[in-house]
Amino acid sequence: MNITDNNFEYLGMPKIVLMENAGKSIADEVATYLKHEKGIKNKIYVFCGLGNNGGDGFVAVRHLMGYCDYTDEISKSFGVTRFPSLHSEIIVILLGKEMEIKTYESKENFKILKNISELDFRLKIKEIACPNEVLKIIEEIKKYKKDNIIIIDAMLGTGIKGELREPFRTVVNELNNLKNKESKRSNLKIISVDTETKGIMADIVITFHKYKWDNNLNKTFNIDDKRIILKKIGIPPIAEYVVGWGDLKALSKINPDSHKGDNGKVLVVGGSKEFFGAPILSALACSKIVDLVTVASVKNTMDALRNYPELMGYEIEGDYFGEKHITEISELSKKYDVILLGNGLGVNKNTKSFVNGFLKEMETLNKKVVIDADAIKVIDYNNFNFSENFIFTPHKREFEYMGFDMNNIKNMGNGNGSNSDNINNIIDMDISNIDSTIVLKGKYDLIFNKNNIKINKTGNAGMTVGGTGDVLCGIIGGLFSKNDAFISGCCGAFINGYTGDLLLKEKGYCYTAMDVLNKIPHVLNIFN
Numbered sequence: 001m002n003i004t005d006n007n008f009e010y011l012g013m014p015k016i017v018l019m020e021n022a023g024k025s026i027a028d029e030v031a032t033y034l035k036h037e038k039g040i041k042n043k044i045y046v047f048c049g050l051g052n053n054g055g056d057g058f059v060a061v062r063h064l065m066g067y068c069d070y071t072d073e074i075s076k077s078f079g080v081t082r083f084p085s086l087h088s089e090i091i092v093i094l095l096g097k098e099m100e101i102k103t104y105e106s107k108e109n110f111k112i113l114k115n116i117s118e119l120d121f122r123l124k125i126k127e128i129a130c131p132n133e134v135l136k137i138i139e140e141i142k143k144y145k146k147d148n149i150i151i152i153d154a155m156l157g158t159g160i161k162g163e164l165r166e167p168f169r170t171v172v173n174e175l176n177n178l179k180n181k182e183s184k185r186s187n188l189k190i191i192s193v194d195t196e197t198k199g200i201m202a203d204i205v206i207t208f209h210k211y212k213w214d215n216n217l218n219k220t221f222n223i224d225d226k227r228i229i230l231k232k233i234g235i236p237p238i239a240e241y242v243v244g245w246g247d248l249k250a251l252s253k254i255n256p257d258s259h260k261g262d263n264g265k266v267l268v269v270g271g272s273k274e275f276f277g278a279p280i281l282s283a284l285a286c287s288k289i290v291d292l293v294t295v296a297s298v299k300n301t302m303d304a305l306r307n308y309p310e311l312m313g314y315e316i317e318g319d320y321f322g323e324k325h326i327t328e329i330s331e332l333s334k335k336y337d338v339i340l341l342g343n344g345l346g347v348n349k350n351t352k353s354f355v356n357g358f359l360k361e362m363e364t365l366n367k368k369v370v371i372d373a374d375a376i377k378v379i380d381y382n383n384f385n386f387s388e389n390f391i392f393t394p395h396k397r398e399f400e401y402m403g404f405d406m407n408n409i410k411n412m413g414n415g416n417g418s419n420s421d422n423i424n425n426i427i428d429m430d431i432s433n434i435d436s437t438i439v440l441k442g443k444y445d446l447i448f449n450k451n452n453i454k455i456n457k458t459g460n461a462g463m464t465v466g467g468t469g470d471v472l473c474g475i476i477g478g479l480f481s482k483n484d485a486f487i488s489g490c491c492g493a494f495i496n497g498y499t500g501d502l503l504l505k506e507k508g509y510c511y512t513a514m515d516v517l518n519k520i521p522h523v524l525n526i527f528n
């Protein structure tokens with residue numbers, strides 16, 4: 001959920017506008033349950049949490065005030081035509097203190113309510129922290145037998161973690177008891193905002209944008225649950241399919257008081273007599289993210305490695321990787337979290353038998369592997385399992401080596417594709433056996449596996465300079481040491497391209513892969 005919210009902000013839509021749309025949609029629906037009969041009062045109790053679920057509640061209250069303000073005989077008797085009616089009263093119960101409200105958008109909306117409640121006696125605001133204050137409010141609600149009682153649960157939404165803490169737990173228990181005791185009363189409704197706070201028995205749930213969030217188990221309604229009312233709040237479908245800073249914020253954080261090696265150990269398996277630089281570029285990129293990076297390669301690479309004290313080396317005998325290295329490098333790989341395979345490996349029968357044999361071992365060891373460049377070209381795909389621990393980083397030609405057809409990709413980026421939420425409408429071929437994550441590089445990178453798909457729009461034509469593919473592989477490998485494959489692929493593509501965009505502004509198109517590599521810490525810091 002937060003990933004989409006934040007990525008929508010990345011697309012330029014401020015969260016406070018989303019909250020406004022959400023809160024208004026709540027008020028528009030709740031207004032239909034208000035009673036406008038003589039002698040009947042509407043009493044709306046809005047229980048608000050300290051996160052954005054509570055924020056939605058604040059916005060809903062403000063819009064509800066508009067629905068409660070209608071002229072009536074009392075107003076006329078005051079000789080004014082528009083005086084807030086006495087027929088409705090809204091009581092906001094904040095489950096905590098104002099200064100504990102978490103987000104900017106919630107704080108701002110709470111401030112507005114405070115300003116209104118100073119002038120309009122129909123709006124009361126109570127800040128409660130301990131459970132027994134809740135009991136007094138419940139007793140108060142029980143007294144109003146004839147009034148139309150609407151209870152709005154804006155306590156917790158998709159951000160809930162673990163078991164309910166106080167005073168939320170008492171509120172939920174007491175509201176459920178009230179509901180049970182007064183079950184015959186048609187004039188008492190509990191309406192939940194976005195999701196039911198854990199355990200509450202809501203009559204109605206007004207939820208936003210969609211019925212369930214794949215990456216957030218707090219929201220998994222099914223379509224035929226009659227209590228659910230779905231409200232669109234202005235989030236276009238693409239917001240769920242674009243890689244943005246929401247994805248970066250969801251990355252696991254580097255633990256500040258960690259020890260050497262806690263933040264990832266990566267083994268780079270690449271290089272050959274001719275191409276000894278490629279694995280070093282990947283390794284250097286990776287070393288900006290993890291603690292320990294070792295390059296296993298031929299002598300030429302080892303000689304070049306001497307210029308980079310931050311990298312460790314492991315020399316293999318010969319000019320190319322071959323069958324005889326499978327056991328040795330598989331053994332070595334056990335000490336590492338992630339293996340980067342392919343940069344500068346060379347394409348010949350030796351490297352072919354090494355890559356296929358080595359990947360079988362990696363699959364047996366359940367090792368995370370980023371498979372790039374030459375390794376992609378030499379795999380025997382007829383006898384290959386796309387394991388979920390593998391990330392591929394092909395460009396278009398390598399993608400076709402893998403047995404895919406570029407004509408099946410409707411690239412969302414240049415508008416000739418569909419933005420629907422079904423992978424097959426974007427990639428119309430059977431990828432049900434693709435557990436691996438594929439980062440298909442292009443003007444817009446497409447990152448997908450059989451369950452997920454996202455598009456990355458960072459980057460520019462300057463990225464075609466040699467070596468940026470090796471840098472991308474290193475970034476993804478570094479992230480992969482502490483995150484799962486899909487988010488590592490997405491964020492690696494985003495960081496690589498975003499770095500290139502910054503360099504384009506600074507240097508025009510003539511930046512190099514080393515410039516990108518050296519800019520990575522700066523970009524990581526922006527989004528940390």
Ligand SMILES: NC(=O)C1=CN([C@@H]2O[C@H](COP(=O)(O)OP(=O)(O)OC[C@H]3O[C@@H](n4cnc5c(N)ncnc54)[C@H](O)[C@@H]3O)[C@@H](O)[C@H]2O)[C@H](O)CC1
Nearest residue numbers: 018019051052053156157158159160161163164165194208
């Ligand atoms: N894109 C949309 O659909 C929009 C949804 N909005 C609303 O935002 C909430 C999610 O907000 P968030 O701040 O991430 O989380 P919550 O408000 O649900 O809760 C966080 C809040 O609660 C505290 N907390 C967490 N766990 C517990 C617990 N077990 N017991 C007590 N308290 C808990 C935590 O400390 C935080 O203070 C979504 O549901 C929508 O309602 C946007 O407003 C509009 C766009």
Ligand SMILES: [K+]
Nearest residue numbers: 153156193195
């Ligand atoms: K709720």
